[in-house]
Amino acid sequence: MGVVTGGASGIGRALAEGLAAEGAAVVVADVDEAGLAETVKRIEARGGRALAVRTDVSDRAQVQALADRAFSALGRVHVLCNNAGVAIWGGLETATHRDWAWTLGVNLWGVIHGLEAFLPRMIAQRDGGHVVNTASMAGLIASQGLGVYNTSKYAVVGLSETLAKDLKPYRIGVSVLCPMGVQTRIRDAERNRPAALRNERATRTEPVELIGRSLAPETVADMVLAAIHANELYVITHDESLEPLRRRFERMERSILDRRR
Numbered sequence: 001m002g003v004v005t006g007g008a009s010g011i012g013r014a015l016a017e018g019l020a021a022e023g024a025a026v027v028v029a030d031v032d033e034a035g036l037a038e039t040v041k042r043i044e045a046r047g048g049r050a051l052a053v054r055t056d057v058s059d060r061a062q063v064q065a066l067a068d069r070a071f072s073a074l075g076r077v078h079v080l081c082n083n084a085g086v087a088i089w090g091g092l093e094t095a096t097h098r099d100w101a102w103t104l105g106v107n108l109w110g111v112i113h114g115l116e117a118f119l120p121r122m123i124a125q126r127d128g129g130h131v132v133n134t135a136s137m138a139g140l141i142a143s144q145g146l147g148v149y150n151t152s153k154y155a156v157v158g159l160s161e162t163l164a165k166d167l168k169p170y171r172i173g174v175s176v177l178c179p180m181g182v183q184t185r186i187r188d189a190e191r192n193r194p195a196a197l198r199n200e201r202a203t204r205t206e207p208v209e210l211i212g213r214s215l216a217p218e219t220v221a222d223m224v225l226a227a228i229h230a231n232e233l234y235v236i237t238h239d240e241s242l243e244p245l246r247r248r249f250e251r252m253e254r255s256i257l258d259r260r261r
């Protein structure tokens, strides 16, 4: 039994379809009700079981209500995918308070709300499970023009690394998904920005050009499912990530080694 937030589109939809194809009943949550209905239709067309629950993950009460619905519908939840996310581009020096509130509200608080609502009951089930948190390569490598998003995703990586240690005694595994480009609607994330968090003067910032290949969401979902089965913490989807990661750690290494000379 699985729960996937951000299940109306992109990686979340592919994750929900992947879990359903493995035989799990799936609850999909999102603010996009039409997209949710489409996900459910696609899963049911292949003989799977799915339930849509409209949920804004930045709202704690709504995520609690999602957990109540999921546990009453599924009985048990074994896989929780905190995947809903939004992206925002622009320099930190020009970021508005609303940019921070919206991005951290969905990308970081959305994950925290998922843990608060689901973990106590998953632990009480006493039969293990798995949590997948969707971060990004932007949670491991900083890019100019992505600072607000970087902040949210670095937090999700740190949280997930600790969570894996904390949940080990309960046999609940943790994976953190860190993709580069994936062919989804993330570049149009503003479509879901609530009116109250829109900037008064809309300044349109062009998305930062992504390096590396752009993978299909289904390819990424297959990697996540494999990581769940193997209980792998990191799901680093793109080979192209290797060089920037090495450069980052070499710079850290140099900070220590240079002092020793």
Ligand SMILES: NC(=O)c1ccc[n+]([C@@H]2O[C@H](COP(=O)([O-])OP(=O)(O)OC[C@H]3O[C@@H](n4cnc5c(N)ncnc54)[C@H](O)[C@@H]3O)[C@@H](O)[C@H]2O)c1
Residues within 6 Å of the ligand: 005, 006, 007, 008, 009, 010, 011, 012, 029, 030, 031, 032, 035, 055, 056, 057, 058, 083, 084, 085, 086, 087, 106, 134, 135, 136, 137, 178, 179, 180, 181, 182, 183, 184, 185, 186, 187, 188, 189, 192
């Ligand atoms: N596509 C990429 O290149 C890429 C790369 C790295 C990480 N990611 C991450 O992958 C995750 C999924 O994004 P995607 O690429 O599939 O994009 P997407 O825009 O296709 O899907 C994101 C989904 O999240 C939903 N969502 C937005 N705000 C929400 C809220 N407040 N509550 C509930 N649902 C909400 C959207 O309605 C949408 O269905 C995100 O966390 C994103 O940051 C994407």
